[in-house]
Amino acid sequence: MQAEYHSTDITVRGYHLDVYQHVNNARYLEFLEEARWAYFGDSIHSDYFAKNKLAFIVVNININYRYPATLGHILEVRTSLKDIGKKSVTVLQEIYLKNSDTLVVSADVVFALLDQKVGRAVAISDELLEVLNLERTT
Amino acid sequence: MQAEYHSTDITVRGYHLDVYQHVNNARYLEFLEEARWAYFGDSIHSDYFAKNKLAFIVVNININYRYPATLGHILEVRTSLKDIGKKSVTVLQEIYLKNSDTLVVSADVVFALLDQKVGRAVAISDELLEVLNLERTT
Amino acid sequence: MQAEYHSTDITVRGYHLDVYQHVNNARYLEFLEEARWAYFGDSIHSDYFAKNKLAFIVVNININYRYPATLGHILEVRTSLKDIGKKSVTVLQEIYLKNSDTLVVSADVVFALLDQKVGRAVAISDELLEVLNLERTT
Protein backbone atom coordinates (compact mmCIF):
# COMPACT_ATOMS: atom_id res chain seq x y z
CA MET A 1 0.00 0.00 0.00
CA GLN A 2 1.37 3.41 -1.01
CA ALA A 3 1.00 6.13 1.59
CA GLU A 4 -0.56 9.43 0.58
CA TYR A 5 1.75 12.31 -0.13
CA HIS A 6 1.58 15.92 -1.25
CA SER A 7 3.22 16.55 -4.62
CA THR A 8 5.12 19.61 -5.90
CA ASP A 9 6.89 19.81 -9.27
CA ILE A 10 10.09 21.79 -9.82
CA THR A 11 11.98 22.07 -13.12
CA VAL A 12 15.77 22.20 -12.80
CA ARG A 13 17.13 25.45 -14.29
CA GLY A 14 20.63 26.68 -15.05
CA TYR A 15 20.89 28.67 -11.83
CA HIS A 16 20.18 25.56 -9.71
CA LEU A 17 23.39 23.86 -10.86
CA ASP A 18 26.91 24.27 -9.50
CA VAL A 19 30.47 23.58 -10.62
CA TYR A 20 29.65 19.86 -10.91
CA GLN A 21 26.74 20.62 -13.28
CA HIS A 22 24.28 19.02 -10.87
CA VAL A 23 21.75 20.61 -8.54
CA ASN A 24 23.75 21.98 -5.58
CA ASN A 25 23.29 20.26 -2.21
CA ALA A 26 22.04 23.46 -0.53
CA ARG A 27 19.54 24.17 -3.32
CA TYR A 28 17.76 20.88 -2.58
CA LEU A 29 16.92 22.25 0.87
CA GLU A 30 15.17 25.17 -0.85
CA PHE A 31 13.28 22.68 -3.02
CA LEU A 32 12.19 20.83 0.13
CA GLU A 33 11.18 24.08 1.84
CA GLU A 34 9.23 25.16 -1.26
CA ALA A 35 7.29 21.89 -1.10
CA ARG A 36 6.66 22.24 2.63
CA TRP A 37 5.16 25.73 2.19
CA ALA A 38 2.83 24.26 -0.43
CA TYR A 39 2.11 21.24 1.80
CA PHE A 40 1.29 23.19 4.95
CA GLY A 41 -0.58 25.80 2.94
CA ASP A 42 -2.96 27.98 4.90
CA SER A 43 -2.77 25.98 8.13
CA ILE A 44 0.68 27.44 8.85
CA HIS A 45 -0.78 30.94 8.78
CA SER A 46 -3.37 29.96 11.37
CA ASP A 47 -4.05 32.63 13.99
CA TYR A 48 -3.54 29.88 16.57
CA PHE A 49 0.26 30.12 16.22
CA ALA A 50 0.41 33.90 16.44
CA LYS A 51 -2.07 34.15 19.32
CA ASN A 52 -0.22 31.53 21.35
CA LYS A 53 3.22 32.69 20.26
CA LEU A 54 4.05 29.22 18.98
CA ALA A 55 6.17 28.33 15.96
CA PHE A 56 7.40 25.10 14.41
CA ILE A 57 11.14 25.27 13.86
CA VAL A 58 13.40 22.84 11.99
CA VAL A 59 15.76 21.09 14.43
CA ASN A 60 17.22 18.34 12.21
CA ILE A 61 17.45 17.45 8.53
CA ASN A 62 18.91 14.10 7.48
CA ILE A 63 19.20 14.14 3.70
CA ASN A 64 20.45 11.47 1.31
CA TYR A 65 21.64 12.50 -2.13
CA ARG A 66 20.96 9.52 -4.39
CA TYR A 67 20.94 10.69 -7.99
CA PRO A 68 22.42 13.86 -9.52
CA ALA A 69 19.62 15.90 -11.12
CA THR A 70 20.66 18.26 -13.87
CA LEU A 71 19.42 20.88 -16.36
CA GLY A 72 15.90 20.28 -17.66
CA HIS A 73 15.00 17.48 -15.24
CA ILE A 74 11.48 17.77 -13.86
CA LEU A 75 11.49 16.87 -10.18
CA GLU A 76 8.54 15.72 -8.12
CA VAL A 77 8.85 16.49 -4.41
CA ARG A 78 6.67 14.11 -2.36
CA THR A 79 5.94 15.33 1.15
CA SER A 80 4.17 13.36 3.86
CA LEU A 81 3.86 13.21 7.63
CA LYS A 82 6.07 10.49 9.06
CA ASP A 83 5.69 10.88 12.78
CA ILE A 84 4.00 13.08 15.39
CA GLY A 85 5.65 12.59 18.75
CA LYS A 86 5.28 14.35 22.08
CA LYS A 87 7.84 17.01 21.31
CA SER A 88 8.55 16.71 17.61
CA VAL A 89 7.00 16.24 14.18
CA THR A 90 8.88 14.44 11.41
CA VAL A 91 8.12 15.11 7.77
CA LEU A 92 9.36 12.73 5.07
CA GLN A 93 10.32 14.32 1.76
CA GLU A 94 11.39 12.41 -1.31
CA ILE A 95 12.34 13.89 -4.66
CA TYR A 96 11.87 11.73 -7.75
CA LEU A 97 12.58 12.33 -11.38
CA LYS A 98 9.02 12.99 -12.52
CA ASN A 99 7.22 9.98 -13.96
CA SER A 100 9.96 7.57 -12.98
CA ASP A 101 11.09 5.54 -9.97
CA THR A 102 14.47 7.29 -9.86
CA LEU A 103 14.90 8.63 -6.33
CA VAL A 104 17.01 11.82 -6.38
CA VAL A 105 16.86 12.83 -2.72
CA SER A 106 15.22 11.53 0.44
CA ALA A 107 15.09 13.50 3.67
CA ASP A 108 13.63 13.40 7.15
CA VAL A 109 12.87 16.89 8.41
CA VAL A 110 12.25 17.15 12.17
CA PHE A 111 10.39 20.07 13.72
CA ALA A 112 10.08 21.11 17.34
CA LEU A 113 7.38 23.42 18.67
CA LEU A 114 8.90 26.62 19.99
CA ASP A 115 7.02 28.56 22.64
CA GLN A 116 8.22 32.11 22.04
CA LYS A 117 6.88 33.22 25.44
CA VAL A 118 9.40 31.04 27.25
CA GLY A 119 11.99 30.65 24.48
CA ARG A 120 12.10 26.85 24.41
CA ALA A 121 10.52 23.77 22.87
CA VAL A 122 7.25 22.61 24.40
CA ALA A 123 5.00 19.56 24.08
CA ILE A 124 2.71 19.29 21.05
CA SER A 125 -0.76 19.53 22.54
CA ASP A 126 -3.87 17.71 21.37
CA GLU A 127 -5.45 21.13 20.86
CA LEU A 128 -2.72 22.07 18.38
CA LEU A 129 -3.16 18.82 16.47
CA GLU A 130 -6.86 19.57 16.15
CA VAL A 131 -6.07 23.03 14.78
CA LEU A 132 -3.75 21.42 12.22
CA ASN A 133 -6.24 18.62 11.59
CA LEU A 134 -3.58 16.01 12.39
CA GLU A 135 -3.56 12.77 14.36
CA ARG A 136 -0.82 11.72 16.76
CA THR A 137 1.16 8.71 15.52
CA THR A 138 3.04 7.80 18.69
CA MET B 1 43.51 60.54 -9.18
CA GLN B 2 41.87 57.40 -7.88
CA ALA B 3 38.85 57.94 -5.62
CA GLU B 4 38.73 56.19 -2.27
CA TYR B 5 36.77 52.99 -2.02
CA HIS B 6 35.95 50.31 0.52
CA SER B 7 37.33 46.89 -0.37
CA THR B 8 35.88 43.41 0.26
CA ASP B 9 37.41 40.16 -1.02
CA ILE B 10 35.31 37.14 -2.04
CA THR B 11 36.69 33.84 -3.34
CA VAL B 12 34.58 32.16 -6.02
CA ARG B 13 33.44 28.70 -4.86
CA GLY B 14 31.73 25.82 -6.63
CA TYR B 15 28.27 26.80 -5.35
CA HIS B 16 28.56 30.29 -6.87
CA LEU B 17 28.68 28.90 -10.41
CA ASP B 18 25.80 27.91 -12.65
CA VAL B 19 25.25 25.82 -15.77
CA TYR B 20 27.62 28.07 -17.72
CA GLN B 21 30.41 27.44 -15.14
CA HIS B 22 30.59 31.15 -14.36
CA VAL B 23 29.33 33.05 -11.33
CA ASN B 24 25.55 33.35 -11.78
CA ASN B 25 24.14 36.82 -12.49
CA ALA B 26 21.96 36.77 -9.34
CA ARG B 27 24.86 35.69 -7.13
CA TYR B 28 26.76 38.86 -8.02
CA LEU B 29 23.96 40.85 -6.34
CA GLU B 30 24.66 38.91 -3.14
CA PHE B 31 28.37 39.72 -3.52
CA LEU B 32 27.47 43.41 -3.88
CA GLU B 33 25.13 43.25 -0.88
CA GLU B 34 27.83 41.49 1.18
CA ALA B 35 30.22 44.35 0.38
CA ARG B 36 27.60 47.00 1.22
CA TRP B 37 26.98 45.48 4.69
CA ALA B 38 30.73 45.64 5.29
CA TYR B 39 30.88 49.17 3.84
CA PHE B 40 28.03 50.62 5.88
CA GLY B 41 29.18 48.71 8.95
CA ASP B 42 27.79 49.94 12.24
CA SER B 43 26.28 53.16 10.88
CA ILE B 44 23.40 51.18 9.35
CA HIS B 45 22.50 49.87 12.79
CA SER B 46 22.30 53.41 14.14
CA ASP B 47 19.41 54.02 16.52
CA TYR B 48 18.60 57.04 14.39
CA PHE B 49 16.92 54.86 11.75
CA ALA B 50 14.88 52.82 14.21
CA LYS B 51 13.84 55.83 16.31
CA ASN B 52 12.72 57.78 13.27
CA LYS B 53 11.29 54.76 11.47
CA LEU B 54 13.49 55.42 8.46
CA ALA B 55 15.13 52.87 6.19
CA PHE B 56 17.23 53.02 3.04
CA ILE B 57 15.74 50.77 0.37
CA VAL B 58 17.20 49.74 -3.00
CA VAL B 59 15.13 51.25 -5.82
CA ASN B 60 17.38 50.59 -8.83
CA ILE B 61 20.39 48.47 -9.74
CA ASN B 62 22.08 48.92 -13.10
CA ILE B 63 24.69 46.19 -13.43
CA ASN B 64 27.13 45.45 -16.25
CA TYR B 65 28.59 41.97 -16.56
CA ARG B 66 32.03 42.42 -18.15
CA TYR B 67 34.11 39.34 -17.47
CA PRO B 68 32.97 35.83 -16.46
CA ALA B 69 34.51 34.95 -13.07
CA THR B 70 34.88 31.26 -12.32
CA LEU B 71 36.07 28.72 -9.73
CA GLY B 72 39.00 29.86 -7.60
CA HIS B 73 38.99 33.49 -8.74
CA ILE B 74 39.53 35.95 -5.92
CA LEU B 75 37.26 38.95 -6.42
CA GLU B 76 37.73 42.41 -4.94
CA VAL B 77 34.50 44.36 -4.53
CA ARG B 78 35.18 48.11 -4.48
CA THR B 79 32.37 50.18 -2.99
CA SER B 80 32.17 53.96 -2.94
CA LEU B 81 29.63 56.74 -2.68
CA LYS B 82 28.82 58.16 -6.10
CA ASP B 83 26.07 60.66 -5.42
CA ILE B 84 23.91 61.99 -2.59
CA GLY B 85 20.89 63.74 -4.00
CA LYS B 86 17.79 65.21 -2.40
CA LYS B 87 15.84 61.98 -2.50
CA SER B 88 18.36 59.29 -3.38
CA VAL B 89 21.84 57.98 -2.70
CA THR B 90 23.85 56.21 -5.39
CA VAL B 91 26.56 53.72 -4.51
CA LEU B 92 29.08 52.62 -7.14
CA GLN B 93 30.29 49.05 -6.87
CA GLU B 94 32.94 47.49 -9.06
CA ILE B 95 34.25 43.95 -8.87
CA TYR B 96 37.78 43.28 -10.11
CA LEU B 97 39.82 40.13 -10.34
CA LYS B 98 42.06 40.70 -7.32
CA ASN B 99 45.42 42.26 -8.09
CA SER B 100 44.53 42.95 -11.72
CA ASP B 101 42.77 45.57 -13.81
CA THR B 102 40.21 43.05 -15.11
CA LEU B 103 36.77 44.51 -14.37
CA VAL B 104 34.26 41.69 -13.76
CA VAL B 105 31.16 43.67 -12.83
CA SER B 106 30.25 47.34 -12.41
CA ALA B 107 26.99 48.49 -10.86
CA ASP B 108 25.19 51.61 -9.74
CA VAL B 109 22.94 50.89 -6.77
CA VAL B 110 20.36 53.58 -5.99
CA PHE B 111 18.71 53.90 -2.59
CA ALA B 112 15.70 55.94 -1.53
CA LEU B 113 14.91 56.85 2.07
CA LEU B 114 11.68 55.23 3.18
CA ASP B 115 9.70 56.85 5.97
CA GLN B 116 7.87 53.90 7.47
CA LYS B 117 5.48 56.19 9.34
CA VAL B 118 3.97 57.45 6.08
CA GLY B 119 4.97 54.56 3.81
CA ARG B 120 6.77 56.56 1.15
CA ALA B 121 10.14 58.00 0.15
CA VAL B 122 11.15 61.26 1.82
CA ALA B 123 13.94 63.80 1.39
CA ILE B 124 17.38 62.98 2.79
CA SER B 125 17.85 65.55 5.56
CA ASP B 126 21.09 67.25 6.56
CA GLU B 127 20.57 65.76 10.00
CA LEU B 128 20.63 62.23 8.55
CA LEU B 129 23.79 62.96 6.59
CA GLU B 130 25.45 64.09 9.80
CA VAL B 131 24.41 60.85 11.52
CA LEU B 132 25.94 58.91 8.63
CA ASN B 133 28.94 61.22 8.52
CA LEU B 134 28.33 61.95 4.83
CA GLU B 135 28.42 65.09 2.69
CA ARG B 136 25.87 66.00 0.06
CA THR B 137 27.27 65.89 -3.47
CA THR B 138 24.47 67.65 -5.39
CA MET C 1 -2.71 47.84 -27.59
CA GLN C 2 -1.07 45.50 -25.09
CA ALA C 3 2.00 43.72 -26.38
CA GLU C 4 2.15 39.95 -26.02
CA TYR C 5 4.14 38.53 -23.17
CA HIS C 6 5.05 35.17 -21.69
CA SER C 7 3.71 34.65 -18.16
CA THR C 8 5.23 32.73 -15.21
CA ASP C 9 3.75 32.63 -11.71
CA ILE C 10 5.88 32.44 -8.55
CA THR C 11 4.54 32.34 -4.99
CA VAL C 12 6.65 34.20 -2.42
CA ARG C 13 7.86 31.81 0.30
CA GLY C 14 9.59 32.36 3.62
CA TYR C 15 13.05 31.62 2.21
CA HIS C 16 12.69 34.37 -0.43
CA LEU C 17 12.55 37.09 2.22
CA ASP C 18 15.42 38.83 3.97
CA VAL C 19 15.97 40.91 7.10
CA TYR C 20 13.52 43.53 5.80
CA GLN C 21 10.79 40.87 5.42
CA HIS C 22 10.55 41.56 1.70
CA VAL C 23 11.81 39.54 -1.26
CA ASN C 24 15.59 40.14 -1.39
CA ASN C 25 16.94 42.15 -4.34
CA ALA C 26 19.15 39.28 -5.54
CA ARG C 27 16.29 36.77 -5.36
CA TYR C 28 14.34 38.79 -7.93
CA LEU C 29 17.11 38.06 -10.44
CA GLU C 30 16.48 34.35 -9.88
CA PHE C 31 12.76 34.95 -10.44
CA LEU C 32 13.59 36.72 -13.71
CA GLU C 33 15.96 33.92 -14.77
CA GLU C 34 13.33 31.31 -13.91
CA ALA C 35 10.88 33.11 -16.20
CA ARG C 36 13.44 33.40 -19.01
CA TRP C 37 14.14 29.65 -18.92
CA ALA C 38 10.40 29.07 -19.27
CA TYR C 39 10.16 31.76 -21.99
CA PHE C 40 13.02 30.50 -24.13
CA GLY C 41 11.97 26.90 -23.53
CA ASP C 42 13.34 24.37 -25.98
CA SER C 43 14.76 26.90 -28.43
CA ILE C 44 17.67 27.56 -26.08
CA HIS C 45 18.65 23.90 -26.22
CA SER C 46 18.78 24.06 -30.02
CA ASP C 47 21.69 22.15 -31.54
CA TYR C 48 22.41 25.31 -33.50
CA PHE C 49 24.10 26.93 -30.48
CA ALA C 50 26.22 23.91 -29.58
CA LYS C 51 27.23 23.16 -33.18
CA ASN C 52 28.27 26.75 -33.81
CA LYS C 53 29.74 27.24 -30.34
CA LEU C 54 27.48 30.25 -29.75
CA ALA C 55 25.88 31.32 -26.47
CA PHE C 56 23.72 34.24 -25.38
CA ILE C 57 25.23 35.84 -22.28
CA VAL C 58 23.75 38.53 -20.03
CA VAL C 59 25.77 41.75 -20.34
CA ASN C 60 23.49 44.23 -18.52
CA ILE C 61 20.51 44.19 -16.18
CA ASN C 62 18.76 47.45 -15.28
CA ILE C 63 16.20 46.64 -12.59
CA ASN C 64 13.74 48.91 -10.80
CA TYR C 65 12.34 47.82 -7.44
CA ARG C 66 8.89 49.41 -7.21
CA TYR C 67 6.85 47.55 -4.61
CA PRO C 68 8.04 45.27 -1.77
CA ALA C 69 6.57 41.80 -2.27
CA THR C 70 6.26 39.67 0.85
CA LEU C 71 5.17 36.27 2.19
CA GLY C 72 2.23 34.70 0.35
CA HIS C 73 2.16 37.15 -2.55
CA ILE C 74 1.62 35.49 -5.92
CA LEU C 75 3.83 37.16 -8.51
CA GLU C 76 3.32 37.12 -12.26
CA VAL C 77 6.53 37.55 -14.25
CA ARG C 78 5.78 38.94 -17.73
CA THR C 79 8.58 38.43 -20.24
CA SER C 80 8.71 39.85 -23.76
CA LEU C 81 11.21 40.72 -26.46
CA LYS C 82 11.95 44.44 -26.44
CA ASP C 83 14.65 44.83 -29.04
CA ILE C 84 16.83 42.81 -31.40
CA GLY C 85 19.80 44.84 -32.51
CA LYS C 86 22.87 43.96 -34.51
CA LYS C 87 24.89 42.86 -31.53
CA SER C 88 22.42 42.57 -28.67
CA VAL C 89 18.96 41.37 -27.69
CA THR C 90 16.95 43.13 -24.97
CA VAL C 91 14.30 41.31 -22.99
CA LEU C 92 11.75 43.26 -20.94
CA GLN C 93 10.62 41.59 -17.72
CA GLU C 94 7.97 42.96 -15.41
CA ILE C 95 6.73 41.40 -12.19
CA TYR C 96 3.20 42.22 -11.07
CA LEU C 97 1.22 41.18 -8.05
CA LYS C 98 -0.99 38.58 -9.73
CA ASN C 99 -4.40 39.84 -10.81
CA SER C 100 -3.57 43.46 -10.06
CA ASP C 101 -1.87 46.43 -11.69
CA THR C 102 0.71 46.70 -8.90
CA LEU C 103 4.13 46.64 -10.55
CA VAL C 104 6.70 45.04 -8.22
CA VAL C 105 9.77 45.00 -10.45
CA SER C 106 10.63 46.04 -13.99
CA ALA C 107 13.88 45.12 -15.70
CA ASP C 108 15.64 45.32 -19.04
CA VAL C 109 17.94 42.36 -19.55
CA VAL C 110 20.48 42.73 -22.37
CA PHE C 111 22.17 39.75 -24.01
CA ALA C 112 25.16 39.61 -26.32
CA LEU C 113 25.97 36.66 -28.57
CA LEU C 114 29.25 35.06 -27.55
CA ASP C 115 31.22 33.15 -30.16
CA GLN C 116 33.14 30.66 -28.03
CA LYS C 117 35.49 29.87 -30.93
CA VAL C 118 36.92 33.39 -30.82
CA GLY C 119 35.99 34.33 -27.25
CA ARG C 120 34.10 37.55 -28.04
CA ALA C 121 30.69 38.95 -28.93
CA VAL C 122 29.64 38.65 -32.58
CA ALA C 123 26.80 40.00 -34.73
CA ILE C 124 23.41 38.33 -34.49
CA SER C 125 22.93 36.75 -37.90
CA ASP C 126 19.68 36.45 -39.83
CA GLU C 127 20.27 32.69 -39.80
CA LEU C 128 20.25 32.67 -35.99
CA LEU C 129 17.03 34.71 -35.86
CA GLU C 130 15.42 32.16 -38.13
CA VAL C 131 16.52 29.34 -35.84
CA LEU C 132 14.98 31.21 -32.89
CA ASN C 133 11.94 32.17 -34.96
CA LEU C 134 12.50 35.86 -34.20
CA GLU C 135 12.34 39.04 -36.28
CA ARG C 136 14.84 41.87 -36.13
CA THR C 137 13.41 45.08 -34.62
CA THR C 138 16.13 47.58 -35.55
Next chain:
Amino acid sequence: MQAEYHSTDITVRGYHLDVYQHVNNARYLEFLEEARWAYFGDSIHSDYFAKNKLAFIVVNININYRYPATLGHILEVRTSLKDIGKKSVTVLQEIYLKNSDTLVVSADVVFALLDQKVGRAVAISDELLEVLNLERTT
Protein backbone atom coordinates in the same frame (compact mmCIF):
# COMPACT_ATOMS: atom_id res chain seq x y z
CA MET D 1 41.61 16.99 24.58
CA GLN D 2 40.24 19.09 21.80
CA ALA D 3 40.72 17.72 18.28
CA GLU D 4 42.22 19.95 15.62
CA TYR D 5 39.89 21.68 13.23
CA HIS D 6 39.98 24.10 10.34
CA SER D 7 38.29 27.43 11.08
CA THR D 8 36.31 29.75 8.77
CA ASP D 9 34.51 32.91 9.91
CA ILE D 10 31.25 34.12 8.32
CA THR D 11 29.34 37.24 9.37
CA VAL D 12 25.55 36.95 9.17
CA ARG D 13 24.11 39.54 6.77
CA GLY D 14 20.58 40.65 5.96
CA TYR D 15 20.32 38.43 2.88
CA HIS D 16 21.11 35.30 4.92
CA LEU D 17 17.91 35.66 6.97
CA ASP D 18 14.42 34.48 6.11
CA VAL D 19 10.87 35.20 7.22
CA TYR D 20 11.73 34.04 10.76
CA GLN D 21 14.61 36.58 10.93
CA HIS D 22 17.12 33.77 11.46
CA VAL D 23 19.64 32.29 9.05
CA ASN D 24 17.65 30.06 6.69
CA ASN D 25 18.20 26.30 6.97
CA ALA D 26 19.40 26.01 3.35
CA ARG D 27 21.84 28.89 3.74
CA TYR D 28 23.70 26.98 6.48
CA LEU D 29 24.56 24.34 3.85
CA GLU D 30 26.23 27.07 1.81
CA PHE D 31 28.14 28.15 4.93
CA LEU D 32 29.30 24.56 5.40
CA GLU D 33 30.27 24.25 1.73
CA GLU D 34 32.16 27.56 1.92
CA ALA D 35 34.15 26.18 4.85
CA ARG D 36 34.83 22.88 3.06
CA TRP D 37 36.26 24.68 0.00
CA ALA D 38 38.57 26.56 2.35
CA TYR D 39 39.39 23.34 4.24
CA PHE D 40 40.21 21.23 1.21
CA GLY D 41 42.03 24.14 -0.41
CA ASP D 42 44.33 23.24 -3.24
CA SER D 43 44.23 19.49 -2.68
CA ILE D 44 40.77 19.34 -4.27
CA HIS D 45 42.17 20.85 -7.45
CA SER D 46 44.80 18.11 -7.59
CA ASP D 47 45.42 16.75 -11.07
CA TYR D 48 45.01 13.31 -9.55
CA PHE D 49 41.21 13.65 -9.57
CA ALA D 50 40.98 14.94 -13.12
CA LYS D 51 43.50 12.43 -14.52
CA ASN D 52 41.75 9.49 -12.88
CA LYS D 53 38.25 10.86 -13.48
CA LEU D 54 37.47 10.67 -9.78
CA ALA D 55 35.33 13.04 -7.73
CA PHE D 56 34.15 13.17 -4.14
CA ILE D 57 30.39 13.65 -4.05
CA VAL D 58 28.16 14.39 -1.04
CA VAL D 59 25.88 11.42 -0.35
CA ASN D 60 24.46 12.37 3.06
CA ILE D 61 24.18 15.41 5.31
CA ASN D 62 22.80 15.06 8.82
CA ILE D 63 22.44 18.55 10.26
CA ASN D 64 21.21 19.70 13.67
CA TYR D 65 19.96 23.24 14.08
CA ARG D 66 20.67 24.19 17.69
CA TYR D 67 20.63 27.96 18.00
CA PRO D 68 19.07 30.55 15.68
CA ALA D 69 21.82 32.88 14.38
CA THR D 70 20.70 36.31 13.27
CA LEU D 71 21.88 39.65 11.83
CA GLY D 72 25.39 40.67 12.85
CA HIS D 73 26.38 37.37 14.45
CA ILE D 74 29.90 36.26 13.60
CA LEU D 75 29.94 32.52 13.01
CA GLU D 76 32.95 30.25 13.24
CA VAL D 77 32.66 27.11 11.11
CA ARG D 78 34.90 24.35 12.49
CA THR D 79 35.65 21.58 10.00
CA SER D 80 37.49 18.35 10.74
CA LEU D 81 37.84 14.85 9.41
CA LYS D 82 35.70 12.42 11.39
CA ASP D 83 36.12 9.15 9.55
CA ILE D 84 37.78 7.66 6.49
CA GLY D 85 36.21 4.35 5.65
CA LYS D 86 36.60 1.98 2.71
CA LYS D 87 33.98 3.66 0.60
CA SER D 88 33.20 6.93 2.34
CA VAL D 89 34.71 9.92 4.09
CA THR D 90 32.84 11.75 6.86
CA VAL D 91 33.54 15.37 7.65
CA LEU D 92 32.30 16.91 10.91
CA GLN D 93 31.29 20.56 10.74
CA GLU D 94 30.22 22.63 13.70
CA ILE D 95 29.20 26.27 13.65
CA TYR D 96 29.68 28.28 16.84
CA LEU D 97 28.93 31.86 17.71
CA LYS D 98 32.46 33.24 17.49
CA ASN D 99 34.31 33.44 20.79
CA SER D 100 31.62 31.55 22.69
CA ASP D 101 30.56 27.97 23.37
CA THR D 102 27.14 28.48 21.77
CA LEU D 103 26.73 25.73 19.18
CA VAL D 104 24.57 26.97 16.28
CA VAL D 105 24.73 24.00 13.92
CA SER D 106 26.43 20.61 13.89
CA ALA D 107 26.55 18.40 10.82
CA ASP D 108 28.07 15.17 9.55
CA VAL D 109 28.76 15.38 5.82
CA VAL D 110 29.43 12.04 4.11
CA PHE D 111 31.25 11.79 0.78
CA ALA D 112 31.60 8.86 -1.58
CA LEU D 113 34.26 8.60 -4.26
CA LEU D 114 32.70 8.61 -7.71
CA ASP D 115 34.59 6.98 -10.56
CA GLN D 116 33.30 8.88 -13.56
CA LYS D 117 34.68 6.25 -15.95
CA VAL D 118 32.22 3.66 -14.63
CA GLY D 119 29.61 6.01 -13.15
CA ARG D 120 29.57 4.57 -9.63
CA ALA D 121 31.17 4.82 -6.21
CA VAL D 122 34.47 3.00 -5.77
CA ALA D 123 36.78 2.17 -2.86
CA ILE D 124 39.03 4.90 -1.48
CA SER D 125 42.54 3.70 -2.31
CA ASP D 126 45.66 4.16 -0.21
CA GLU D 127 47.14 5.99 -3.18
CA LEU D 128 44.37 8.57 -3.04
CA LEU D 129 44.83 9.07 0.68
CA GLU D 130 48.52 9.75 0.07
CA VAL D 131 47.62 12.35 -2.57
CA LEU D 132 45.30 14.01 -0.06
CA ASN D 133 47.82 13.56 2.74
CA LEU D 134 45.24 11.73 4.86
CA GLU D 135 45.31 8.65 7.08
CA ARG D 136 42.66 5.98 7.14
CA THR D 137 40.73 5.89 10.41
CA THR D 138 38.91 2.56 10.03
